[in-house]
Amino acid sequence: MASRAHPNRLGIRGWVGGGRWGFERYLYTLHRITGLGLLAYFLMHIFVTSTRVLGPASWKQAMDAVSGPLFAVGEYLVFAAFAFHAVNGVRLALIEHGFLIGPPIEPIYPYATSVGRQRPLAVAVMIVAGVIALWGGLDFLTLR
Template structure:
């Protein structure tokens, strides 16, 4: 009697579940490192207020505005995917609806970013021109 042939490789094969898993891990690690840097730079005020002020001045550079866009994008995607994961775990229809929920989470993420980006890009441009934020 022969055993049935099993396909080797990964379970996901590049589908929505795999990309959701990968993006959730990447955004989680990125948010962790942001929080670590944020705690360290805030703690710097106790050590040297002058050094703290220099660090805060670097955050006003236009390149950091792009970093803020990346941070907001990571937090938004991580949060929406986290809600999706909770629904998969605790909703009876969750496992069957996980692909649809992935695309809904992506669509909501795009809408939220579309609301954030114009204002942030305006702030970056104004800061680059030396006019300050809106």
């Protein structure tokens, strides 16, 4: 018998529907977005540098095309995305192998969770990523 139930899967809204939810959910979403951004940059980077095989003129033309202020800001965003993705990746690698989340415990209300247990690490990740991004920003400003 065909189901007459109505589909109710949140889809992509489930990533960003974090208005009243946890901090780690934002990190999860940001990690995915920065990952996709880095992938897009990587593909573009391969395309631009591959013009070198067509000769110096093509290379210069390609480099001129990506030298405007918009691309400078874009490059900085790539760097900031890299800073977050790398540092948060270390956090995830540790947690996803069962470290820093503690052993199973007796659930006594108010419940302590693995999310709370690793929260200091999550905060530290944001601080370290922020410092790296800031340092990179100063570097970008002084170089240009």
